[in-house]
Structures are given as structure tokens and as C-alpha cells.
Amino acid sequence: MRSFWREYRRSAVAVAALLAIVVIVAMALAAPLFVPQDPYDQAGLDLGDARLPPGEVGSGGYVHWLGTDNAGRDLVSAILYGLRLSLFIAVGAGAVAMVLGTAVGLFAAYSGGRVEALIMRVIDLQLSLPAILLALVLVAMLGQGVPQLMAALVAAQYAYFARTAFGAAKAERQRDYIEAALSTPMGGGQVLWRHLLPNTLPPLIVVATVQVATAISLEATLSFLGLGLPITRPSLGLLIANGFQFLLSGRYWISVYPGVALMLTVLAINLVGDQLRQVLSPKRR
Amino acid sequence: MTTFLLSRILQAAAVVLVMSVLVFLGVYAIGNPIDVLIDPAATQAMRAALIKQYGLDLPLWQQYWRFLTNLLRGDFGTSFVFRLPVLPLILSRLPATLELTVLAMTIATVIGVPLGIWAGYRPNSASSKAIMAGSTLGFSVPTFWVGLLLILAFAVELRWLPSGGRGAVGEVAGVRLSLFTADGWRHLALPALNLSLFKLGLLIRLVRAGTEEVMGQEHVRFARAQGLPERQVVGLHVLKNIGIPIITVFGLEFGSTLAFAVVTETVFNWPGMGKLIIESITSLDRPVMVAYLILVVLLFVAINLVVELTYGVLDPRVRARAA
Numbered sequence: 001m002r003s004f005w006r007e008y009r010r011s012a013v014a015v016a017a018l019l020a021i022v023v024i025v026a027m028a029l030a031a032p033l034f035v036p037q038d039p040y041d042q043a044g045l046d047l048g049d050a051r052l053p054p055g056e057v058g059s060g061g062y063v064h065w066l067g068t069d070n071a072g073r074d075l076v077s078a079i080l081y082g083l084r085l086s087l088f089i090a091v092g093a094g095a096v097a098m099v100l101g102t103a104v105g106l107f108a109a110y111s112g113g114r115v116e117a118l119i120m121r122v123i124d125l126q127l128s129l130p131a132i133l134l135a136l137v138l139v140a141m142l143g144q145g146v147p148q149l150m151a152a153l154v155a156a157q158y159a160y161f162a163r164t165a166f167g168a169a170k171a172e173r174q175r176d177y178i179e180a181a182l183s184t185p186m187g188g189g190q191v192l193w194r195h196l197l198p199n200t201l202p203p204l205i206v207v208a209t210v211q212v213a214t215a216i217s218l219e220a221t222l223s224f225l226g227l228g229l230p231i232t233r234p235s236l237g238l239l240i241a242n243g244f245q246f247l248l249s250g251r252y253w254i255s256v257y258p259g260v261a262l263m264l265t266v267l268a269i270n271l272v273g274d275q276l277r278q279v280l281s282p283k284r285r
Numbered sequence: 286m287t288t289f290l291l292s293r294i295l296q297a298a299a300v301v302l303v304m305s306v307l308v309f310l311g312v313y314a315i316g317n318p319i320d321v322l323i324d325p326a327a328t329q330a331m332r333a334a335l336i337k338q339y340g341l342d343l344p345l346w347q348q349y350w351r352f353l354t355n356l357l358r359g360d361f362g363t364s365f366v367f368r369l370p371v372l373p374l375i376l377s378r379l380p381a382t383l384e385l386t387v388l389a390m391t392i393a394t395v396i397g398v399p400l401g402i403w404a405g406y407r408p409n410s411a412s413s414k415a416i417m418a419g420s421t422l423g424f425s426v427p428t429f430w431v432g433l434l435l436i437l438a439f440a441v442e443l444r445w446l447p448s449g450g451r452g453a454v455g456e457v458a459g460v461r462l463s464l465f466t467a468d469g470w471r472h473l474a475l476p477a478l479n480l481s482l483f484k485l486g487l488l489i490r491l492v493r494a495g496t497e498e499v500m501g502q503e504h505v506r507f508a509r510a511q512g513l514p515e516r517q518v519v520g521l522h523v524l525k526n527i528g529i530p531i532i533t534v535f536g537l538e539f540g541s542t543l544a545f546a547v548v549t550e551t552v553f554n555w556p557g558m559g560k561l562i563i564e565s566i567t568s569l570d571r572p573v574m575v576a577y578l579i580l581v582v583l584l585f586v587a588i589n590l591v592v593e594l595t596y597g598v599l600d601p602r603v604r605a606r607a608a
Contacts, residue, residue, distance in 0.1 A: 125300060125589075128537065128540075128585060128588075128589050129585055130540070130541035130544040130545065132544060132545060132547070132548070133541075133544040133547075133581065136547065136562075136566075137308070137578060140566045140574065213425065217427045220427055220429075220430075221427055221428070221429055221548055224427075224429045224548075224551075225429075225547070225548065225551055225563055226563070226567055227563075227566065227567075237427075237429075240429070240430060240433065244433060244552075247433060247436060247437055247441065248436075248440070248441060248448060250441065252437055252441075255433050256433075256434075256437070259430040259433065259434070262427065262430060263425065263426050263427075263430065266425045266426070266427070267421070267422065267425040267426070270421055270424075270425045271421065274421065
């Protein structure tokens with residue numbers, strides 16, 4: 001663990017990115033404690049405050065540092081709540097996709113033969129379709145809402161975990177010690193759990209990091225296209241979409257600030273993922 | 286080879302059939318089209334007539350059978366919204382999407398390959414690090430948001446380029462494209478740039494990884510030891526060795542760029558297939574959705590088939606494993 005951190009620390013950018021993620025997550029989680037307004041409370045919104053530019057004081061008597069959107073939501077509050085929602089969806093979907101995908105991949109690698117061929121054929125087929133298209137189709141089928149969106153993300157992403165877990169486990173499966181373990185009375189399940197799974201974890205962690213970033217982007221994109229979440233509980237993508245129509249008239253802040261939050265989050269996660277790939281890749285150890 | 290070819294084509298056909306069932310069932314599970322299509326003020330008789338006309342009263346499997354047999358005849362049904370046959374409707378939007386996609390891929394290649402080679406050739410220089418940072422940025426920032434920024438910068442602030450729409454179209458040999466007019470190019474510039482950025486970031490990484498690998502290999506070191514000028518080492522050995530994998534990935538990425546055009550077309554109000562599918566999803570225009578999805582599945586299965594067959598030709602081991 002200590003050697004891991006020593007390796008990771010070599011890139012100042014990656015350390016800064018990790019720090020940024022910690023700050024972003026902390027702010028998003030603690031948002032209800034310090035933001036001036038609950039942006040999901042329709043009754044608390046005043047249409048008289050709509051589209052105030054950054055720095056202006058609204059009817060609530062406090063300064064809207066990033067302005068307000070077209071429903072009179074304070075953008076600082078709305079962005080942090082949107083971030084909460086986006087992170088919750090992405091991390092939740094990522095975790096489910098990881099468990100499901102890993103299980104499928106390990107099972108295929110462990111079974112071998114026809115079962116393996118069939119499972120991996122389906123996985124490869126799915127990987128050849130772009131995730132955005134798959135998610136689009138699923139959201140169109142399932143309808144709008146948080147659970148539907150998460151289901152679509154899981155379905156679009158589990159295959160990446162399955163492929164990675166399969167590759168790592170397949171390489172490990174050939175080793176002598178696995179054969180040895182299998183010849184003891186340990187049982188297949190235990191070999192899977194005690195030997196195959198731990199060895200597939202490092203590449204899976206890298207994939208998980210990247211997939212969470214992808215999920216945040218995907219969720220925002222779907223919401224922007226009007227297929228994600230209902231308008232009363234705006235995620236980051238929906239905030240950006242709502243501001244789009246005012247962009248041409250020069251009210252840039254409604255779209256731009258949520259977009260900056262989105263970009264920083266995704267970028268920080270990707271930078272951490274890059275460094276993790278460097279540190280965890282077996283070549284380097 | 287013939288067995289390999291046949292087995293792959295049969296597999297592809299099976300995939301298309303299974304997907305057609307899934308797509309059909311999935312799309313039919315969305316809402317109740319009767320409520321959307323028919324005016325609530327319509328009389329009972331009018332409702333019944335319309336339900337009959339669309340075949341919405343038949344059992345699901347009969348509707349599917351009807352759909353499948355029509356499909357094989359090239360009849361994808363009639364759009365509920367446009368009141369036009371679906372296939373010509375989608376195909377009429379195809380040129381707009383294709384020119385956007387092709388231009389975006391061209392931009393990505395022309396910029397991405399040289400930058401990637403440089404980043405792999407001098408991996409520790411400051412310029413290479415800047416290129417790699419740019420590439421990470423390129424696929425970290427969601428496409429739709431970059432589109433908004435481009436509109437904000439070039440259309441709203443600078444007023445150099447239009448913010449959306451397709452502009453004038455020229456006709457050459459029966460094909461109507463924006464590429465044939467100056468106004469068309471002005472309208473194409475921002476969406477094409479927007480669509481290219483993600484692929485650009487990806488291509489830079491791919492080319493860099495390939496270049497780095499080739500540079501370390503014996504034959505490149507040998508060529509250098511021979512005293513071959515650097516330009517020839519890169520031009521001859523590196524480009525040749527990274528060419529094939531890049532072309533392969535490019536083939537696969539073409540399909541995904543077509544799919545990503547959905548986002549760019551929505552942002553820039555570009556009248557292509559992507560915008561059509563989004564509109565058809567929001568207005569529950571089922572025939573258009575189903576036909577679009579089937580066409581996309583066909584396209585992807587075809588691309589995969591071609592890639593696999595190419596591998597089969599290039600590498601006998603693939604053939605042996607499949608047979």
C-alpha cells in the first residue's frame with residue numbers, strides 16, 4: 001500500500017486530481033448543510049428571480065454568486081445538488097456494473113469451453129456497439145427516472161468489466177497454482193473467490209474509475225437530449241440543457257457554470273484513472 | 286475459408302434477427318402509442334379506425350410478424366408524425382449525417398496522426414506532454430458541452446459562424462451536400478469540429494502507443510544504426526507498422542462516430558438522422574425508431590463482419606479457431 005502511494009505521488013497532476021475529487025465529493029455530499037436554497041423544492045422557487053446574472057441579490061436576500069436559472073434556482077445550490085445526483089447515479093451504476101460484469105467475466109473464464117465462447121461472444125458484440133447508443137435505446141425503452149437511468153447505464157457498462165475480469169482471470173487460470181488449488185478439496189467456488197478474484201482486482205479498479213467518469217458524461221448527455229431525468233430534479237446535464245436556449249441571447253451562466261462543474265469532475269476522475277493505470281499495470285511491478 | 290465465411294455470415298444474420306425481436310419488443314413497451322397518436326377529442330369510431338389502420342389491435346407476435354415480413358420487402362412502415370414512408374425519410378437525412386461524420390473523421394485523422402506520432406517519438410518533451418494533456422481533455426469533456434462552448438465563442442461572441450442549421454446545399458450528380466457551397470462549409474465547420482474532438486483525443490493516444498512500441502523494436506533501431514535519416518525511419522517504419530491497427534480501429538470508430546452524431550446534431554440543430562431519432566423518441570414515433578435501430582444494428586454487424594473477415598484473411602489462426 002505504501003509503495004503504491006509512493007508510485008502514485010510521482011505525478012503532481014494526478015495528486016491534484018485526487019485532491020479535487022475529494023473536495024468535489026465532500027462539497028456535493030455536504031451541500032444540503034450550507035447551500036442557501038433547496039433547488040428541488042418547487043414551492044421555494046420564485047420566478048421573479050429567474051435568470052439573474054452572477055453576483056446579483058435575489059428575493060431571498062442573498063447573493064447568487066453564479067446567477068440563477070430560468071426557474072429562479074440559485075445556480076450554486078442547483079449545481080451542487082445536481083452533482084450529488086450525478087455522482088450518486090454514476091457511482092451506483094458503476095458499482096452494480098462492476099459486480100455484475102466481474103461475476104460474468106469470472107464465470108466465463110472459470111467455465112471455459114462452450115459456455116465461455118457463448119458469453120464472450122455476446123460481450124464482444126455488445127462492446128462493439130457504442131455505449132451512448134445502447135443507453136439511448138434502453139432509456140427510450142424503460143422511460144425516464146433515476147432507477148431506469150441507472151439500469152441503462154449498468155447495461156451499457158457491465159460488458160467492460162466482464163471483458164477485463166475475463167482477460168485477467170483467463171491469464172491467471174493457466175497458472176500451475178490454480179491447477180494445484182483445484183486438485184485440493186478446496187472446491188471451485190473457493191478457488192474463484194480466493195485466487196481468481198484478487199488477481200483481477202487491479203485492472204478492474206482502473207476500469208471502474210474510467211467507467212464512473214463515462215457514466216457521469218453519459219448521464220449528462222442523456223439528460224441534455226431530454227431522455228434522462230425529470231425536469232423537477234435537474235442533474236448537471238439537465239441544468240446545461242435548460243440554459244442552452246438562453247445561450248444565444250448572451251445569458252451564458254445558466255449553461256456554462258454547470259458545464260464547468262461537470263468538466264472538472266470528469267477530467268479529475270480521468271486523470272486519476274490514467275495514473276492508476278500506470279501504477280497498477282503489471283509491467284511496472 | 287468458405288466454412289469460415291459461411292459460419293460468420295450465418296452468425297451475423299442470427300444476431301440481426303435476435304436484435305430485431307429485442308428492438309421491436311423494447312420499443313413496443315414504451316407508453317401507449319394510441320394516447321399519443323390520436324387526438325383525445327376524436328370520436329370512438331375515429332379511434333377504432335386509426336387503431337385498425339396502424340394494426341395496433343393485433344396480438345404482439347402478429348404485429349412483429351407483419352413488421353418482419355414488411356422489413357424484408359424494404360417496407361419499414363409509415364412515420365406517425367411525418368406521414369411519410371420511413372425508409373426514404375431516414376435515407377433523406379443520411380447525406381447530412383454522412384458528410385458531418387466523414388468531415389469529423391478527416392479532421393481527427395489529419396490532426397491526430399501527426400500529433401500522436403510526435404508524442405510517441407519524443408515522449409518526454411514538453412510539447413508531447415501538452416499534446417497528451419489535450420487528448421485527455423478531448424475525451425473528458427462531454428461532446429454536447431464543447432458544442433455549447435463553440436457556439437458561445439464563435440457564434441455568440443465573435444459572430445464568425447452560424448450557431449446551427451445546415452445552410453445552403455449544392456447538388457452534384459444528384460447528391461445534395463453542404464460541401465458544395467461556401468455557406469454550407471460555414472455551417473459545417475462548428476459541428477464537424479465538435480464531433481471530431483472525442484475521436485481526436487482517442488486517435489492521439491492510439492497512435493502514440495503504437496509509435497512508442499514500434500520505436501523500441503529491433504528493426505527501427507537497426508534502421509537507425511544503419512544511418513537512415515530520422516525522417517525515413519518515422520515515415521517508412523513507424524507509419525507502416527502502426528497503419529494496420531489504426532485503420533482497423535478507424536473502421537470500428539466510424540460506426541460509433543455516426544452514433545455520436547446524435548448529440549452534435551441536436552446541439553447544432555443539424556437536420557441529420559441523429560436528430561430525427563431523438564425527435565422520434567420524444568414523440569413516440571415508433572416506426573422511425575424501430576427502423577433507425579434496425580439500420581444501425583445492420584451497419585454495426587456489417588462493420589464487424591468486414592473487420593473479422595479481414596482478420597481471417599490476414600491471420601490464418603483466426604480461421605482455424607472459428608472452423
